[in-house]
Amino acid sequence: MTPFRKNPHESPPDLAAIEDMAEAAFAVIPPELRQHLEGVAIHVEEFPSPEIEAEMELQSPFDLLGLYSGVSLAEKSVSATPQDLDRIFLYRRPILDYWCETGEPLSAIVRHVLIHEVGHHFGLSDEDMERIEEAADAAAAG
Numbered sequence: 465m466t467p468f469r470k471n472p473h474e475s476p477p478d479l480a481a482i483e484d485m486a487e488a489a490f491a492v493i494p495p496e497l498r499q500h501l502e503g504v505a506i507h508v509e510e511f512p513s514p515e516i517e518a519e520m521e522l523q524s525p526f527d528l529l530g531l532y533s534g535v536s537l538a539e540k541s542v543s544a545t546p547q548d549l550d551r552i553f554l555y556r557r558p559i560l561d562y563w564c565e566t567g568e569p570l571s572a573i574v575r576h577v578l579i580h581e582v583g584h585h586f587g588l589s590d591e592d593m594e595r596i597e598e599a600a601d602a603a604a605a606g
Contacts, residue, residue, distance in 0.1 A: 489575035492603040504550045526558045530577040532584035552581040
């Protein structure tokens with residue numbers, strides 16, 4: 465009888481592992497776009513806050529994988545005083561749930577969610593975000 469060996473993938477990735485994936489995804493965003501993200505904080509949390517859940521009228525906290533919080537560059541005024549930081553939130557548990565449901569690589573899901581939220585920072589359309597994601601996917605592939 466062979467001794468039981470612990471599967472290294474038995475435990476789901478923790479917050480730090482998702483943060484590492486987000487940093488890697490951020491690094492492959494084209495430089496001409498990344499330069500406009502200076503000062504945008506990226507946070508990884510387990511779930512959206514109860515306030516966000518209520519504000520967005522979510523049926524479940526698992527319904528939201530990520531969120532951009534701030535004023536998009538398209539709506540910012542040079543003379544306006546910022547009221548809050550621009551932030552991107554990635555929600556670990558909903559991302560992991562989606563990962564389990566789809567079987568897609570976790571790093572690809574994190575990259576997709578991050579790029580989608582970056583798109584909201586720029587005030588981009590879904591089509592624009594798809595082009596950015598395709599460029600990031602090509603850069604990540606090597």
